[in-house]
Amino acid sequence: MTTATLPAPASARRSLPRPRGLLWTVLRLHRTALWVWLAFVAATAGFLLWLTGPAADATQRKLESYGYGGVLEASSSSATLFAFTSGAYNDLFYDPETLITLASFAVALFAAGPLIARELEEGTAQLAWTQSVSPARWLAAKLAVPACFLVLGDGLLVALYRQLWHAHGNLLVAGIGPRALYFSLGPATLAAPLLGLALGALIGLAVRRTLPALALSGFAYFLVYAFRGNHWPFQGRYQQPDLHSRSWAIDTTGARVPDPGCYTDRHCLAAHHIARFGREYLPSPDYWPRQLLETGVLLALAALATATAFAVLRRRAV
Numbered sequence: 001m002t003t004a005t006l007p008a009p010a011s012a013r014r015s016l017p018r019p020r021g022l023l024w025t026v027l028r029l030h031r032t033a034l035w036v037w038l039a040f041v042a043a044t045a046g047f048l049l050w051l052t053g054p055a056a057d058a059t060q061r062k063l064e065s066y067g068y069g070g071v072l073e074a075s076s077s078s079a080t081l082f083a084f085t086s087g088a089y090n091d092l093f094y095d096p097e098t099l100i101t102l103a104s105f106a107v108a109l110f111a112a113g114p115l116i117a118r119e120l121e122e123g124t125a126q127l128a129w130t131q132s133v134s135p136a137r138w139l140a141a142k143l144a145v146p147a148c149f150l151v152l153g154d155g156l157l158v159a160l161y162r163q164l165w166h167a168h169g170n171l172l173v174a175g176i177g178p179r180a181l182y183f184s185l186g187p188a189t190l191a192a193p194l195l196g197l198a199l200g201a202l203i204g205l206a207v208r209r210t211l212p213a214l215a216l217s218g219f220a221y222f223l224v225y226a227f228r229g230n231h232w233p234f235q236g237r238y239q240q241p242d243l244h245s246r247s248w249a250i251d252t253t254g255a256r257v258p259d260p261g262c263y264t265d266r267h268c269l270a271a272h273h274i275a276r277f278g279r280e281y282l283p284s285p286d287y288w289p290r291q292l293l294e295t296g297v298l299l300a301l302a303a304l305a306t307a308t309a310f311a312v313l314r315r316r317a318v
Helices: 010-015 022-029 031-065 084-093 095-122 124-130 135-171 188-207 210-230 266-272 287-317
Strands: 070-073 078-082 242-251 274-283
Touching: 022 031, 022 135, 031 084, 031 095, 031 135, 084 095, 084 135, 095 124, 095 135, 095 188, 095 210, 124 135, 135 188, 135 287, 188 210, 188 287, 266 274
Parallel strands: none
Antiparallel strands: 070 078, 078 274, 242 274
């Protein structure tokens, strides 16, 4: 005699728990940080689009209302005419760079504190290791999930920032040398927060206490940032893809005069009867080689910190 097994009702099948992997667990556990990152990317991208569109158009119209402003093209260089009225746009132009830099610091703090050290301090990581998750898989998921979102988000911001630079870099105040954009116009933008993530994870695993890990990771990343800005061996003085060649001024009569060096000081401009400035740019021959070399160094340091983190975890988990 045989017995037939009836299939479970559809309602019963729907009520069965669905398997949830380790990646889903990481997303759910740190969903607040994920939403904060997505909001940051959306807000910064919106700011960059505003600078590319409405803000640039308003600045150009303001310059034209004064009777000057425009671009003169040449075969190997371009001379752009400006007035001090574009100073507000000049300041706003660099704000996204500041936001991106602060985000890299925030990544290092998040990796050291909430991502790693807090779970070790509260014992939730050790509980996961007693289940079906090995310590190595746990750390790999902890690093892989935020790394993917960092690369995607920063990649979008870099693309928008480069579009802004190429479209409206001519609206920056001519006489003032563009401040260093650091990681904001090249692939090093993607490598910098990955290094912060790896450093934070390493410090979190070594310290295993949330507050000390936060402090140490912030200090460690600050040292990297300061060294990169002042003593990076191969950096030199490169700042942007186009280098300032020479500047001049044009007075109220339309004659070209020597640059007096006062670009936003209205009293100085009035004393010299300066109406606008001119500036000549030439392509930087070493920007991309140094940018790519810097990216490689940052990624190598991130890989070294990641390997060290796995070694520390292996010793601590035994």
